Amino acid sequence: MSDEYENKTGYQAQSSETISSGSGGGSRTASDIDYVRPAEVTDQDLYHGHSFITKWVFCQDAKVIGVQYFLLATFTGVVGLILSWLMRLQLGFPGAAGFMTAEHYYQFVTMHGMIMVVYFLTALFLGGFGNYLIPLMVGARDMVFPYLNMVSFWSFFVAVGVLLASFFVPGGPTGAGWTLYPPQTILEGTPGSGWGILLMCISLILFVAGFTMGGLNYLITVLQARTRGMTLMRMPLTVWGIFTATVLAMLAFPALLVGALMMTLDNVLGTSFFMPTIIQAGEILEYSGGSPILFQHLFWFFGHPEVYIVALPAFGIVSDLISVHSRKNIFGYRMMVWAIVGIGGLSFFVWAHHMYVSGMNPWFGFFFATTTLIIAIPTAMKVYNWIITLWRGNIRLNVVMLWCLGFIVTFVNGGITGIFLGNVSVDVPLSDTYFVVAHFHMVMGIAPLMVIMGAVYHWFPLVAGRFLNETLGKWHFWLTFLGAYSIYFPMHYLGFIGVPRRYFEMYDSPYMTSAVGMNEFISMAAFIVGAAQFILIFNIIKTLKTGKPAGSNPWKANSLEWLTPSVPPEHGNWGDKLPVVHRWPYDFNVPGAKEDFITQTTPPSDVVGTEVEKT
Amino acid sequence: MHPGIIFFLVILGSILFHIFTPWYWTDIASNWGGMDDTITLTFWIGGGVFIAVCLFMIYCVFKFSYKEGRKAEYKPEDKKLEKILTWATTIGVAALLAPGLIIWNQYVSVPKNALEIDVMAWQWGWQYRLPGEDGKLGTTQVININDDNPFGINLDDPYGQDDVLIQSDLINLETNQPVKILLRSVDVLHNWYVPQFRAKMDAVPGIVTYYWFEPNKIGEYEVLCAEYCGIGHYAMRGGVEVQSSIDYKKWLSEQETFKELIAKQQKIEFENKKIVKNNNFLLNKEIYKEE
Numbered sequence: 001m002s003d004e005y006e007n008k009t010g011y012q013a014q015s016s017e018t019i020s021s022g023s024g025g026g027s028r029t030a031s032d033i034d035y036v037r038p039a040e041v042t043d044q045d046l047y048h049g050h051s052f053i054t055k056w057v058f059c060q061d062a063k064v065i066g067v068q069y070f071l072l073a074t075f076t077g078v079v080g081l082i083l084s085w086l087m088r089l090q091l092g093f094p095g096a097a098g099f100m101t102a103e104h105y106y107q108f109v110t111m112h113g114m115i116m117v118v119y120f121l122t123a124l125f126l127g128g129f130g131n132y133l134i135p136l137m138v139g140a141r142d143m144v145f146p147y148l149n150m151v152s153f154w155s156f157f158v159a160v161g162v163l164l165a166s167f168f169v170p171g172g173p174t175g176a177g178w179t180l181y182p183p184q185t186i187l188e189g190t191p192g193s194g195w196g197i198l199l200m201c202i203s204l205i206l207f208v209a210g211f212t213m214g215g216l217n218y219l220i221t222v223l224q225a226r227t228r229g230m231t232l233m234r235m236p237l238t239v240w241g242i243f244t245a246t247v248l249a250m251l252a253f254p255a256l257l258v259g260a261l262m263m264t265l266d267n268v269l270g271t272s273f274f275m276p277t278i279i280q281a282g283e284i285l286e287y288s289g290g291s292p293i294l295f296q297h298l299f300w301f302f303g304h305p306e307v308y309i310v311a312l313p314a315f316g317i318v319s320d321l322i323s324v325h326s327r328k329n330i331f332g333y334r335m336m337v338w339a340i341v342g343i344g345g346l347s348f349f350v351w352a353h354h355m356y357v358s359g360m361n362p363w364f365g366f367f368f369a370t371t372t373l374i375i376a377i378p379t380a381m382k383v384y385n386w387i388i389t390l391w392r393g394n395i396r397l398n399v400v401m402l403w404c405l406g407f408i409v410t411f412v413n414g415g416i417t418g419i420f421l422g423n424v425s426v427d428v429p430l431s432d433t434y435f436v437v438a439h440f441h442m443v444m445g446i447a448p449l450m451v452i453m454g455a456v457y458h459w460f461p462l463v464a465g466r467f468l469n470e471t472l473g474k475w476h477f478w479l480t481f482l483g484a485y486s487i488y489f490p491m492h493y494l495g496f497i498g499v500p501r502r503y504f505e506m507y508d509s510p511y512m513t514s515a516v517g518m519n520e521f522i523s524m525a526a527f528i529v530g531a532a533q534f535i536l537i538f539n540i541i542k543t544l545k546t547g548k549p550a551g552s553n554p555w556k557a558n559s560l561e562w563l564t565p566s567v568p569p570e571h572g573n574w575g576d577k578l579p580v581v582h583r584w585p586y587d588f589n590v591p592g593a594k595e596d597f598i599t600q601t602t603p604p605s606d607v608v609g610t611e612v613e614k615t
Numbered sequence: 616m617h618p619g620i621i622f623f624l625v626i627l628g629s630i631l632f633h634i635f636t637p638w639y640w641t642d643i644a645s646n647w648g649g650m651d652d653t654i655t656l657t658f659w660i661g662g663g664v665f666i667a668v669c670l671f672m673i674y675c676v677f678k679f680s681y682k683e684g685r686k687a688e689y690k691p692e693d694k695k696l697e698k699i700l701t702w703a704t705t706i707g708v709a710a711l712l713a714p715g716l717i718i719w720n721q722y723v724s725v726p727k728n729a730l731e732i733d734v735m736a737w738q739w740g741w742q743y744r745l746p747g748e749d750g751k752l753g754t755t756q757v758i759n760i761n762d763d764n765p766f767g768i769n770l771d772d773p774y775g776q777d778d779v780l781i782q783s784d785l786i787n788l789e790t791n792q793p794v795k796i797l798l799r800s801v802d803v804l805h806n807w808y809v810p811q812f813r814a815k816m817d818a819v820p821g822i823v824t825y826y827w828f829e830p831n832k833i834g835e836y837e838v839l840c841a842e843y844c845g846i847g848h849y850a851m852r853g854g855v856e857v858q859s860s861i862d863y864k865k866w867l868s869e870q871e872t873f874k875e876l877i878a879k880q881q882k883i884e885f886e887n888k889k890i891v892k893n894n895n896f897l898l899n900k901e902i903y904k905e906e
Binding site for chain 2: 176184187326329363380395590591
């Protein structure tokens, strides 16, 4: 490696002369036009595990850690899914499950929400896809701090353990709603106000600690460990999405951490951060002077960026999938990058749109409505660019593309309803109703899930070396897409009626009786969509051994993760020599090129005469 | 079947559902028709964008599906197109934001003639207090709340003595009379919400929050708690009856004032030498203990 380093620096002076003395000349040699700046740091030393435990359990290979994150997040996701079934059973067919009390219902609502947002989506996108893809896509051998990365996963493991343990403590898990608003969270009128909320806070603190270890890794790997030629503006949008989301997470999670800590102090030591003077059951409690709204500010200062922590990786991944399977460059790459960064930045100035009717100073509404609707502009630009990428492409209508199309439909639908809710006075009648439930499930539940599924079908051949079954994949897609759409599209209209969320039972309010039929329908759809997910699990188990072998770069993609010497990539990713990058990852169907794709490592001398982008 | 057809049917189905849905707004009974209008406007603009984007996508899927040997267009950027789209979106967003902010301005600016109503919430119930003849509500404090003083009115506040106390979760309102709802809670977050009035706001322990509306349709409405407040949240209902001016005045004259309550209790105390546990608070305490 060091020899090569010297060689390259040797002709640095020569090549810069050539460029300055007359770049239009035809006298340039291949080594001149293929010149890439030499590496600035030496190659990374990796710890190679020797035993089963160091190779597969306490493993330091980011790819294995990625898969570990993926599997554990999926497991908690299945728990969340089962909880949602139980909730839908109660809502569609009240009393059908005999054991279901209001107490249980609220516990399931809470755990479902927290699991899906934090322990499923966040862990899956950043821990799962981030770990697997970042080093491969930027041409690194591994994350820069492999040991810390291993600790990150095991912190997450313990966090999940503590979270699930709360199902078995006296009083059960917390039933405070996933937003955990005090004072009710730690008062007796809420299920799990003793052990349940304590374990929830501890679990969140562990999660944030573990996530910080992983997050630092992702950031520094992207900033410091990119291979030669991989400039920031040549990174795949997947990496941009995950990178920006991680920056958000680093800034947003501390707010959740202090919120959880302060609430634990209120709960255990009797401080009054969030607790004013309270009378419960006729007795005055020993709290005074705290502010419940302070917690809401802390929570949503985390909670809104959290939406984008989930959404930005999805934006990035779907851009890459659409581009590869449309055989066309992503339209407006630079706009896409700046939109990701812009959305990320703006997401810190919109949090109080969750609090229009919280009792905060109502004049804040003007500011937060304006910032919220401004964020719609870069988001809309991304949508336009996805569909323009399809325009005049050569679209493979495979399962991966179907998930992408499903994403566009559900994301635009959920984005539009976001404009209803962000627009302060429109939010007044709709907040705390099923319109909100429908909106956020569509935009940050179903839409990112579509991307996750697309990504699974897309990268499974890389991870396992075999294709997933297309026919099963199509069944999985259509059942999930049509089913989920029939759950959440009509649900908005329950919100118009005025049906409030978090109601264990509706009773027979006259204007709500018409909702009964719809609730039954939605519940049936929910059972089907949930069951359809097991098609994927079956598909994975089936094709892991018997699927069609994928070989190297089966989708004819350009980005580095497909260009490893062995498939699936081994520890260290690149064999002896790190790849050298010459272009962005979107050179598909370049006029003048022989094939319909030019990989990132193809040197310019191999594609002389093509009209490639000068990135 | 070509996937584009299914996607098209989904979009068509969405439009038809919206047109023919039996589930839509509960008939409005307050002055906030502007909120409904803004929602309608947002449906037109937002729905238009949704349909346009999806139809464009579906067209591309039909027109440009994979053919061996076909060349896709290579066009990384189009500054002009991107500029047009950015401006068009900005204008659309501004068109939605403007009416939203105008109505919000009305929402936070309470008319001077609004009748102030103290809505007090607890786990899990409501009670109400109206100003007496002096037109002003007396000040309150949570620590004052006890069996004799269920609203926690400051005894040395002269404005409090003639306040009308309604120890029930049902309240009557006068039609076409703006009301300013002053919300407070003695324990956790609640939210006094009547779907037909459109308006809502959280009740937050420790502070007093407010919103206003003008009921304009005579009838009975259900009050729902719209902010999760523990196990009894779904059962925390109340009622509003909007009445004509004459009926309302008759109802109001039958209600008890704070002064009358004190006098009555002193009398009972005098007779029985003990406090009669007759208020909602204790009733609730009992229910609470059972749970």
